[in-house]
Amino acid sequence: MLEVSNGELRVEFLDPETDRAHLGPRFAWGGYIWQVHDRSAGPLLTGPEWPSPTPLPFNGQGAPESFRHRTRGGAPLTWNGPRGVACGAGEIAEDGGALRVVTPCAWSVSPFSCGARWRTRQAAAGFDYQLERTVELFGRELRSTSRLTNHGGAPLALEWFVHPFFALTDGRIALDLPPSATLPENPGFALAAGRFTQKRVFQGLHDGQFELLGLPAGEPLRCRLSHPTHARRLRHELRAERVRGVGQRPHVFHRAVSRRHARARRHAGVAPPLRFRRAALKAPQGAGASSSGTESPGWSSRVRPA
Template sequence: MLHLANARLRVDILDPQESGLNGVPRFCPAGFIWQVHHVTAGPLLAGPEWPNPTPDPFNGQGLPEAFRHRTREGSPLTWKGDEGLAVGTGVLKRSSTGETTLVSRCEWEIIPLHERALFKTTHEALGHRYELLRLVELQHSSLISVSSLANQGDSPITLQWFAHPFFTLTEGLIKAGLPDGTSLAENPGFALSDNCLTQKRRFHDVKDGHFDQLKLPAEKNLEARLSHPALNQIDFSTSFPPDECVIWGNANTFSIEPYLSITLAPGEVRQWQLRYDFGMSSGTSSPSFNSRTPAP
C-alpha cells in the first residue's frame, strides 16, 4: 500500500505490483485509490461489500478507474481473436470454454513525489504500443486523479474508460446535486427533482440495488455534490463532458460513473482528470471502514 498525506487527509493507494488483484482485474491497478481518511472524521469512502475487510477484487472499494477492453454489452474493443489487450493491466486470453485469463501483466514504474504519486507504463502487445501515465495528487482537501494515454504504435487504439467512485451512504441513502439540464428516465431506484438525485427506497443488501443512466447536458463537464455522513459534502467533477454517465447503488454504497469513448490515432495523446473536493467535517465520525488491501 502506498500513502499520500497532509494535515487534512491521508490517501491509501494500492501498489500496482502488489495489489492482490489476482485473476482478471476489473480496474486499472495503477492509481487505484483504496481509501481516503479525514484527520478527524475517519475513512470517507465505501464499496459494494462494505464493511467486508477483504472484498472481491472485482467489486473493489474507494475510487477506482477502468479501461474497458469490451463494451458493457460485451462487444470487443481491444481484442484480436482470442487475445485481448487490457490497457494498464496486460494481455488477456479467452479459452474455448469462454473463460478469460490474464496471461501477462504490465510493468509499472512508481515515482513518489511530494503529496503526489506518479505511475508510468509503456506496453507493447497485439500490434499496439502505448504509454499510460496515472497521477494521484493531494491538494489541501482535494484529490486529483489524472490519466494520460499516448498511442505510440502504428494502428489506432479504440477503448472505453470509466470511473467508478464508491461514495458513502447516510443512513442508507444518498443525495446528489447534479448540473442544470440533467434528466433521468422513470425507474424504480432513483428520483431526480430540481437537479437533486435521491433514492426512492433503501436497498436491503449487496445484491439489492439499481443501475441506470443519467442524461447530462451536452458538452458540459460533470459536476456533482454528494451527501456524506461525516462531511458537509463531497464535490466530484470531471475535466471533460462524459460520453455516458451511469448511476448505481446498493445497500452499502452509491456510484456515479462518467464514461469516455476513446479512439487514438498513431501519435495521438489524450489526457483527462477527476477532482474530489472533500468538505468540512460535520463533527461526527464515519461508520467503521476497513482500509486493508484485498486478499491475494
C-alpha cells in the same frame, strides 16, 4: 500498500506488485485509490463488500478507474482473437469461462512531495499503449490525472469509467446536481429539480441500477453528495472539456486513439480529435476526497471534503 498524506488527508493506493490479491482485469492497477482518510471524518470511500478487508477484485473499493475492454453489451473493444488488453491491468484471456490477466503491466512508481506518478507501457495482443497516472494532494483536495497514449498503428477503441465508491447513509445516497442534468426514467433512481435520490435501498451484491446521467456537451458535472460521517457533504466535480469541437457524455466515453491523435466516438457518430480533462472531487472542511486527465486522450479529477 502505498500512501500519500498531508495534514488533512491520507490516501492509500494498492501496490501493483505486492497487492495483486486485490487486483484483476476490471480496474487499472497503477494509481488505484483504495481509501481516502479525512483527519476528522475518517474513511470517506467504501465498496460493494465494505467493510470487508478482502473484497473480490471485480468488486473492489475506493476510487479506481476502468478502461473497459468490452462494452456493457459484451461487444469486444480491445480484443484481437482470443487475447485482449485491459489497459492498466495487462494482457487478458478467457480461462475456463473466467477472465484473467495472463501478462500484467509492469508499472514504475515515482513518489514526490504529496503525490506519486505511475507509468506503464505494454505491447500485447496487437496493441501498444502507454498509461500514466498522477495523484496529488493540494490541501484538502485530491487530484488524479490519467494520460493514455496509443503507440500502435491501429486505432485503440475503449470505454473509460471513473468508478468512485461513495459511502451510503442507511443504504442510500443523495446528490444535488446541475439543473441541466437529465436521467431516463428507471426503477432505481429519481431526479427532480436537480435533486438525485434513490427510489429504494438495494439489497446484496447483485442488486442495483445502471443509468447514464446526461449533461449538455462541455458542461462540467458538479454535485454535492450525502455522506454518513461528514455533516456538510462531499463536493464532487467531473469535467469533460470540449476541445476543437469535441463533445463528450459524462461518465462513459467511447474513443478510438490513433498514434498521432485521439478520436472520441460517441454512441452515435464519430467526433473530431480531442483532449479530455476528467473530474474534480471537492470536499469542505472536515471530510476527504477522490479523483482522475490526457492528450491522446486525458482526464483530470479532484475530491475535497466540504
